[in-house]
Amino acid sequence: MRNWFRFFRIWFLVCGIIIIICVISMIWNKQNAVNYERVNTYCTESERVFDYGDVLTDEEEDKLRALIAEKEQVAHCDIILLTMKESLEEYAKSYDPNVPSNQYVMIKADNFYDEYGFGWNKTKESDDGDGCILLDNWFRESDGKIHTWLSTSGSVERQFSSSTIDRILDDVYDYVEYDPYRAYKTYVEDIARYMGNEETKLEVPIYVYFVIPTIVAIIFIAIYASGKEGKKTVNESTYVGENGINFEVMYDQFISKAISQRRIERSDSGGYGGGGGGGGGHHISSGGHSHGGGGHSR
Amino acid sequence: MFFRCKNCGGNIVYNPDKGMMVCPHCGGEETQDKKTGEGENYNSLETCLNCGAPIKPGPFTSAERCEYCGHYLIHDERVTGKYKPSELLPFRISKEKAKEILYNAFRKKVFAPSDFLSNQMLEKMEGMYVPYFLYDMNVNGEFEANATKTRRWISGDIEYTETSIFRIHRKLAAKFNRVPVDASDVMPDDSMDLMEPYDYADLKDFREPDLSGFYSECYNKTSDELAYRAETRARNDASKIIRNSITGAYTTITPMYENIDIASRSDKYSLLPVWQYIYSYKNKLYTYYINGQTGKLVGEAPRSMGKILGYAATLWALIFVTFMVVMHAA
Numbered sequence: 001m002r003n004w005f006r007f008f009r010i011w012f013l014v015c016g017i018i019i020i021i022c023v024i025s026m027i028w029n030k031q032n033a034v035n036y037e038r039v040n041t042y043c044t045e046s047e048r049v050f051d052y053g054d055v056l057t058d059e060e061e062d063k064l065r066a067l068i069a070e071k072e073q074v075a076h077c078d079i080i081l082l083t084m085k086e087s088l089e090e091y092a093k094s095y096d097p098n099v100p101s102n103q104y105v106m107i108k109a110d111n112f113y114d115e116y117g118f119g120w121n122k123t124k125e126s127d128d129g130d131g132c133i134l135l136d137n138w139f140r141e142s143d144g145k146i147h148t149w150l151s152t153s154g155s156v157e158r159q160f161s162s163s164t165i166d167r168i169l170d171d172v173y174d175y176v177e178y179d180p181y182r183a184y185k186t187y188v189e190d191i192a193r194y195m196g197n198e199e200t201k202l203e204v205p206i207y208v209y210f211v212i213p214t215i216v217a218i219i220f221i222a223i224y225a226s227g228k229e230g231k232k233t234v235n236e237s238t239y240v241g242e243n244g245i246n247f248e249v250m251y252d253q254f255i256s257k258a259i260s261q262r263r264i265e266r267s268d269s270g271g272y273g274g275g276g277g278g279g280g281g282h283h284i285s286s287g288g289h290s291h292g293g294g295g296h297s298r
Numbered sequence: 299m300f301f302r303c304k305n306c307g308g309n310i311v312y313n314p315d316k317g318m319m320v321c322p323h324c325g326g327e328e329t330q331d332k333k334t335g336e337g338e339n340y341n342s343l344e345t346c347l348n349c350g351a352p353i354k355p356g357p358f359t360s361a362e363r364c365e366y367c368g369h370y371l372i373h374d375e376r377v378t379g380k381y382k383p384s385e386l387l388p389f390r391i392s393k394e395k396a397k398e399i400l401y402n403a404f405r406k407k408v409f410a411p412s413d414f415l416s417n418q419m420l421e422k423m424e425g426m427y428v429p430y431f432l433y434d435m436n437v438n439g440e441f442e443a444n445a446t447k448t449r450r451w452i453s454g455d456i457e458y459t460e461t462s463i464f465r466i467h468r469k470l471a472a473k474f475n476r477v478p479v480d481a482s483d484v485m486p487d488d489s490m491d492l493m494e495p496y497d498y499a500d501l502k503d504f505r506e507p508d509l510s511g512f513y514s515e516c517y518n519k520t521s522d523e524l525a526y527r528a529e530t531r532a533r534n535d536a537s538k539i540i541r542n543s544i545t546g547a548y549t550t551i552t553p554m555y556e557n558i559d560i561a562s563r564s565d566k567y568s569l570l571p572v573w574q575y576i577y578s579y580k581n582k583l584y585t586y587y588i589n590g591q592t593g594k595l596v597g598e599a600p601r602s603m604g605k606i607l608g609y610a611a612t613l614w615a616l617i618f619v620t621f622m623v624v625m626h627a628a
Contacts (some may be wrong), residue, residue: 227404
């Protein structure tokens, strides 16, 4: 036991210091994070779940409200859910007569967000506050489809690329038909995951936590378990002495030389241009605010 | 025979530190008096010359310690006549030094059982003069090979490859001095090979008192029976020497002809010093050899499975917990 402790004392010390540093940094981070509070004085609306389509039970709505309240603290943005069950065709066309049917929801979502003045850090009318809104309109428009739109604003708009928005909408559509609550819950969780602090968290599969120490332990055993002493310390000239080697014949004779040649095949290939990144579907809403976003239909 | 101290009557032995006979009882130096058995009925292989207790030496044992009185006995008939060694390399490493070497080599092996390096166990270490034949050989070798050198370069759209062909020829005459082959069946050949090299400069003519204080054997097989080991080794070494002499930066070397002959051979029967420590753990014997001249150690530390698992589990848990905390904090 004494040997055991003596052997591991450095390990104990190093691991102990690392753990203490981590705990301190965690506490420090937590205290810092608290300072980042919602500063929107423009919109005092505390409701986040607008179930006009009535696809959720009251209980589910309450659960979503609680979840949103929690995740907004992580994502540092307003997270709004709006469901409807009415045609938006007329409404949208009153703003833009040429709007395609899958973008009726875009106009409604953008306007809804702007009219309420949502946005985590919106302090005056002209600000594009950080936030997002998911509009799921359960009404089948004249094209026979149900349209959904995720509209982003402020930091969310800057941070989410089209593919991120697509991914979130895909996640929502995985469940929306048979379990809308779960679909909207996924939306809220996705926003928190892709935004704010949770996104920077390193995602390590659980098995790695077991594999790494196991590998180290195996290496440790391999090093310490091999107790072999005694390597070969003689070589081919140990017993021949200094004057023991005498080459009576030693020559390398050049015989011939041959040269062959081969044509090198060159293929012409152009480079690929770099793809543009960041930000998805930017546009200015009727209220003059910048929005990002994307839609899916079913 | 055994050697008795003229001053105190105790058993005087060879002292590796001082390089001479020293009586461990009174400190007398070179005060030995050779005692040999007399009488028709006396047989040095059956009774201890000092105390008369019955002894049972192995078939080749030439020197040993009497279990009863602790005297170091030398069996006359196994160190005289055809068994008389011509040379002996005296111990330079004392028992204390040998214990220290073993201790230092293995003390960091945390998986070894606790009593492995205890003084009580190490005290059981014994010095042995191992019978060796040292072979002198003249070796002739001839070697021929075809070799190529390849050079590549590119000019415009064409890649050129130039291949030069060479013929290599070597004739070697090598003199091998004192290639050692252990002549004891008890001592494992591979361990004894690892004891090398010995510094032959210390070899001296055999004298009986040098055996006092140690175990020894006479050769188990004749020098002719064992010569093949020395010859195989000389052939392999000669072949390597030849190949090492090819220093041109060849791309390929294709041997065409190789012949190595042992032109002449002679040998000397010699005794070389080895410390032996035998440790028994879980029905398995672990044997350690220390070159009695250079202190080189050969052997493998025993392992306690419980210790291995305990240490590995500790390490595993430490890393697991630390890693968990770090990843959580990141």
